[in-house]
C-alpha cells in the first residue's frame with residue numbers, strides 16, 4: 001500500500017504516537033570557519049550558508065522509526081507552521 005502524504009498524517013498508524021516525524025536530509029558542500037590571528041571571536045553565523053540540502057522522500061515516526069508518509073515540496077508548505085525547530089527557508 002502506498003504511503004499517504006505526510007501532511008495528511010495526524011498520528012503514527014503503527015504505534016499511535018502523535019509526537020511527530022523526522023526527515024533525513026542529504027547535505028553536501030563546504031562550511032567556512034573564520035579565525036582571528038589574536039584569538040578574539042569571529043563571526044561564524046554564515047558557516048552553513050553555502051551547503052546544499054535535499055530532504056529524503058520518506059517521513060519517519062519519531063517514536064518507532066517506521067516510515068509513515070511521503071515528503072514533497074508541498075509538504076513543506078503544509079507543515080512549516082507546525083514546526084517548532086529549525087526551518088528551511090526554501
Ligand SMILES: [Zn+2]
Pocket residue numbers: 012013014015016017061062063064065066
Ligand atoms: Zn510510530
